[in-house]
Amino acid sequence: MHTSEKLGYEQKRQELCKFVKKNYVDAFDLKPCTMLDAGCGDGFWSEIFNDLGFSVTGVDISPFEIGAAIALRPDSIDFHVGNVMEEMPFDSKQFDLVFARTLPMFHEADLTRANRLIDNLRQYGNYLLFSIYNRPDLGMQGHLYHYIKDDYVYLLDSHNKIDRVKEHNHYLQIGFRCDT
Ligand SMILES: C[S@@+](CC[C@H](N)C(=O)[O-])C[C@H]1O[C@@H](n2cnc3c(N)ncnc32)[C@H](O)[C@@H]1O
Numbered sequence: 001m002h003t004s005e006k007l008g009y010e011q012k013r014q015e016l017c018k019f020v021k022k023n024y025v026d027a028f029d030l031k032p033c034t035m036l037d038a039g040c041g042d043g044f045w046s047e048i049f050n051d052l053g054f055s056v057t058g059v060d061i062s063p064f065e066i067g068a069a070i071a072l073r074p075d076s077i078d079f080h081v082g083n084v085m086e087e088m089p090f091d092s093k094q095f096d097l098v099f100a101r102t103l104p105m106f107h108e109a110d111l112t113r114a115n116r117l118i119d120n121l122r123q124y125g126n127y128l129l130f131s132i133y134n135r136p137d138l139g140m141q142g143h144l145y146h147y148i149k150d151d152y153v154y155l156l157d158s159h160n161k162i163d164r165v166k167e168h169n170h171y172l173q174i175g176f177r178c179d180t
Pocket residue numbers: 003038039040041042044045059060061062065082083084085100101102103104
């Protein structure tokens with residue numbers, strides 16, 4: 001089963017669309033622009049941004065998820081199989097915005113890979129927006145480790161470019177300038 005099917009996103013599409021508008025677009029003053037959805041899964045969130053006027057490219061390591069994305073989403077979205085931790089088939093600074101939602105690198109008991117992820121993604125865009133499922137009250141849940149917000153803020157701030165941090169329910173959003 002692909003991600004949005006597993007998580008029942010389609011049934012909550014209207015609600016999730018409002019979530020994107022309020023907590024991503026308005027909260028970070030995003031204007032329609034070129035965008036990379038890094039770790040896009042089956043492209044559910046890519047499609048919402050596409051509907052809001054963004055020009056979206058999605059990338060995911062899973063050929064299964066990308067196959068579903070190509071089958072399910074509008075042709076205007078370009079999907080690729082690729083590894084967000086390594087070189088990807090995009091130009092340096094190709095995108096105005098790189099968006100990465102609920103990627104596993106933020107939930108490992110050592111933030112080294114999250115650091116590597118940031119270093120890699122920043123090459124491809126001018127602004128990076130992370131949305132992290134954040135339940136520090138749960139500590140270790142299954143294979144997911146939950147940090148307190150300060151750990152993520154410290155990590156991002158160590159790159160000296162943090163723009164703003166917002167929280168909504170159990171999601172932590174961090175916007176990060178990577179224009180240099
Ligand atoms: C929890 S899902 C989130 C999918 C989507 N971003 C969302 O919020 O619904 C994590 C996604 O990250 C992808 N992923 C994990 N490691 C990756 C990597 N190194 N490169 C690209 N995608 C990766 C997985 O295949 C999966 O689709």
